[in-house]
Amino acid sequence: MRRLLVTGGCGFIGSNFVRYMLREHRDVEIWNLDLLTYAGNPENLADIENDPRYHFVHGDIADRATVDRVLREGIEAVVNFAAESHVDRSIHDSTPFVRTNVLGTQVLLDASRKAGVSRYVQISTDEVYGSLGPTGYFTEETPLAPNSPYSASKAGADLLVRAFHHTFGFPAIITRCSNNYGPYQFPEKLIPLFICNALRDEPLPVYGDGLQVRDWIHVLDHCRAIDLVLQKGVPGQVYNIGGRCEKTNLEVTRAILNILGKPETLIKFVTDRPGHDRRYAIDCSKIERELGWRPQISFDEGLKATVDWYLRNQDWVERVRSGEYRRYYELQYGERLKSS
Ligand code: NAD
Ligand code: TYD
Numbered sequence: 001m002r003r004l005l006v007t008g009g010c011g012f013i014g015s016n017f018v019r020y021m022l023r024e025h026r027d028v029e030i031w032n033l034d035l036l037t038y039a040g041n042p043e044n045l046a047d048i049e050n051d052p053r054y055h056f057v058h059g060d061i062a063d064r065a066t067v068d069r070v071l072r073e074g075i076e077a078v079v080n081f082a083a084e085s086h087v088d089r090s091i092h093d094s095t096p097f098v099r100t101n102v103l104g105t106q107v108l109l110d111a112s113r114k115a116g117v118s119r120y121v122q123i124s125t126d127e128v129y130g131s132l133g134p135t136g137y138f139t140e141e142t143p144l145a146p147n148s149p150y151s152a153s154k155a156g157a158d159l160l161v162r163a164f165h166h167t168f169g170f171p172a173i174i175t176r177c178s179n180n181y182g183p184y185q186f187p188e189k190l191i192p193l194f195i196c197n198a199l200r201d202e203p204l205p206v207y208g209d210g211l212q213v214r215d216w217i218h219v220l221d222h223c224r225a226i227d228l229v230l231q232k233g234v235p236g237q238v239y240n241i242g243g244r245c246e247k248t249n250l251e252v253t254r255a256i257l258n259i260l261g262k263p264e265t266l267i268k269f270v271t272d273r274p275g276h277d278r279r280y281a282i283d284c285s286k287i288e289r290e291l292g293w294r295p296q297i298s299f300d301e302g303l304k305a306t307v308d309w310y311l312r313n314q315d316w317v318e319r320v321r322s323g324e325y326r327r328y329y330e331l332q333y334g335e336r337l338k339s340s
Contacts, residue, residue, distance in 0.1 A: 001027055001029045001053070002025070002027055002028050002029070002076055002077070003031070003073060003074050003075050003076050003077075004021065004028055004029065004030050004031070004075065004076070004077050004078075004079065005030075005031045005033060005070055005075045005077070005078045005079070005117075006018055006021075006030055006031070006032050006079050007032075007033045007034065007061050007079070007080050007081055007082035007108065008033075008040070008061075008080070008081035008082030008083060009030070009032030009033070009045070009056075009081065010032065010034040010036060010040035010041055010042050010044055010045065010056075011034070011039050011040055011041075011044075011081060011082075011085070012039070012044075012085075012180070012182075012184050012185040012186060012189075012219065013081055013123070013180055013219055013223070014034070014081035014082075015041075015044035015045050015184050016182060016183070016184060016219045016220065016222075016223055017079070017081065017223045017226060018030055018045060018048070018054070019045065019047070019048055020220065020223040020224075020227070021227065022048055022051060022053055022054060025227075028053065029053045029054075029055075030053065030054055030055065031055045031070050031073055031075065032045070032054070032056050033057045033061060033066070033067070033070055033082070034056070034057075034058065034059075034082065035058070035059065035060045035061070035082070035100075036058060037096075038186075038323075039084075039085065041186075041325050043316065043319070043325055044184045055073075057069075057070055060100075060104070061080070061082045061100065061105070061108050062099060062103050063107070064107050064111060067108055067111040068111050068115070071111055071112065071115040071117070072115070075112075075115065075117055076118050076119070077117060077118060077119040077120070077121070077230060078108065078112050078117055078119070078120045078121070079121045079226065079230065080105060080108055080121065080122050080123060082100060082104060082108075083100055083101050083104075083123075083154070084096050084097045084100050084101060084150065084153070085150070086150065086186075086189065087127075087148045087150045087151070087273065088188075088273060089150075090148055090150035090153070091149065091274055091275075094149035094150075094153070097149050097150055097153040098149075098153050098156075101150075101153035101154055101156065101157050102153050102157055102160070105156075105160055106157075106160050108120075109160060109161065109164045109170065112170075113164060113168055113170045117171075118171060119171050119173070119230060119235070120161075120170065120171060120172040121172075121173050121174075121175060121229055121230055121233070122157065122161045122172060122173070122174045122175070123177070123226065124154055124157065124174050124175060124176045124177075125151065125154050125176055125177060126138055126176050126177065126178045126215070126240065126242065126280050126282050127146065127147075127148070127150065127151035127154065127277065127280065128144050128146050128151050128154050128155040128158055128176060129142045129143075129144060129145060129146075129176075129280075130144075130145030130146060130147050130277065131145075131147060131277035131278050131279060131280070132278070132279040132281055133278070133279065134279065136281070137281045137282060137283035138176075138240060138280070138282050138283060139240065139283045139286075140176075140237075140238040140240055140286055144158065144159075147275050147277055148275060148277070158174055158176075161174055162174070165235060165236045166236075170235075171235035172235060172236070173229055173233045173234070173236070173237055173238075173239070174238045175225065175229055175238075175239050175240075175241055176238060176239070176240050176241065177217060177222050177225070177240075177241040177282075178214065178215035178216065178217050178241070178242040178243060178280060178281075178282045179214040179215065179216050179217065179280070180216075180217055180218070180219045180222050181216055181217075181218065182218050182219035182302065182306055182309075183219070183306065183309040183310075183313075184316075185219075186320065187317060187320060187321065190249065191252065191256070191303075191306065192306075192310060194252075194253055194256050195256055195260070195306070195310045196310060196317050196321070197266070198257060198260050198262045198266055199310070199311070201262070201266065203266055203267075203268035204253055204256075204257075204266050204267050204268060205268050205270040206249060206250065206253055206269050206270065207249070207270060207271070207273045207276060208269070208271075208272030208273070208276060209272075210249045210250035210253065210267075210269065211248050211249070211250065212248065212249050212277070212278055212279065213246050213247065213248055213249075213278070213279040213280065213281065214246070214249070214252075214280055215243055215244070215245055215246050215280055215281050215282050216243050216245045216247055216252070216299055216302075217242060217243030217245065217295055218243070218295070218302035218306075220297060221241075221243065221295040221296055221297050224293065224296075225239070225241045225287060225291075225293050226241075228287070228291045228293050229287070229291065232291050233291065234290075239284075239286060239287045239290075239291070240282050240283060240284045240286060240287065241282070241284055241287060241293075242281075242282025242283070242284040242295075243282075243295045243299070244284070244295060245295075245298075245299045246279075246281055247299065250267075252303075255299075255300075256303070256307065259304055
């Protein structure tokens with residue numbers, strides 16, 4: 001069995017990754033270390049929680065004793081998804097971003113190095129590169145120029161990972177992916193928020209002129225890329241991952257309304273996000289060339305499937321929106337959650 005520590009496995013991408021890995025690799029056993037913040041929902045993995053190859057640990061990546069305890073399970077590789085991930089929240093209060101994204105990564109790196117893990121993958125973001133004008137792409141050589149407290153904290157983590165590889169020869173790899181969408185995404189991010197609002201005939205708050213550009217990738221294409229990096233990536237390297245799918249926010253908004261058959265009168269232009277990055281676009285030719293990865297899910301097909309998932313899982317949405325999903329953990333594990 002390959003023993004893997006996944007952190008933040010109860011969040012959006014982490015839960016998709018845990019499910020993907022258990023399905024694709026019979027020889028993988030996973031420990032999921034998650035603090036269960038507002039974004040962490042153990043219900044996201046309800047279908048696999050009784051799998052003998054899956055182990056859940058409730059804890060903080062910034063807590064050294066907990067991290068050491070999990071690593072003593074004979075962990076060979078670590079994939080760090082755990083993070084505060086929402087730009088708007090980081091504008092409101094950057095404290096938990098620095099604590100989890102920077103300090104948490106440092107604790108995890110230090111503990112993993114001392115435990116002698118053979119591979120560490122840091123899940124980073126294209127947002128560390130800052131904002132692009134109307135042309136050009138982020139490559140792995142683009143200088144880091146983060147603009148939000150969220151992206152600054154992720155860039156800080158990336159620099160620590162880089163330094164651990166340079167100083168100690170620690171076998172760490174960084175991936176930087178563009179905007180993900182798909183099932184189990186917390187309905188505070190653009191796509192799930194707009195799907196959920198449109199379903200209730202509530203306004204879709206488009207920031208500024210809605211002409212900001214993001215490069216969208218389906219979460220399962222991202223999971224396949226991380227799996228490849230884990231197996232074949234070269235320590236010390238950075239791999240950009242993107243969907244080759246640039247869309248303005250208005251295009252995405254109209255596509256959602258169109259699938260649901262809802263009117264454009266639901267679009268409500270609101271005050272822009274402070275410091276809003278105008279355009280992200282990823283050059284992912286390195287991972288395509290070196291590891292043979294390609295995005296496989298088209299935006300049209302992926303968005304339809306995602307809308308369909310939210311339609312079929314309105315109970316999940318209700319429990320997440322009301323905060324009631326936290327009771328799932330209490331009932332399952334008989335432990336009260338600390339408020340976070
Ligand atoms: P998410 O907010 O849905 O999930 C984050 C998870 O981390 C939650 O389960 C939360 O409980 C857990 N967590 C938070 N603080 C923790 C701590 N101190 N210790 C342990 N667990 C903790 O995030 P996501 O969208 O799934 O993103 C996962 C990772 O991917 C993040 O590192 C993010 O920066 C990166 N990323 C996200 C996107 C995207 O579009 N969502 C794109 C590129 C990169
Ligand atoms: P988001 O999903 O928060 O991801 P990120 O800011 O990390 O790219 O937002 C995606 C884009 O959608 C971004 O340009 C901000 C915009 N947006 C809105 O216009 N309205 C909203 O309510 C939200 C959440 C985002």
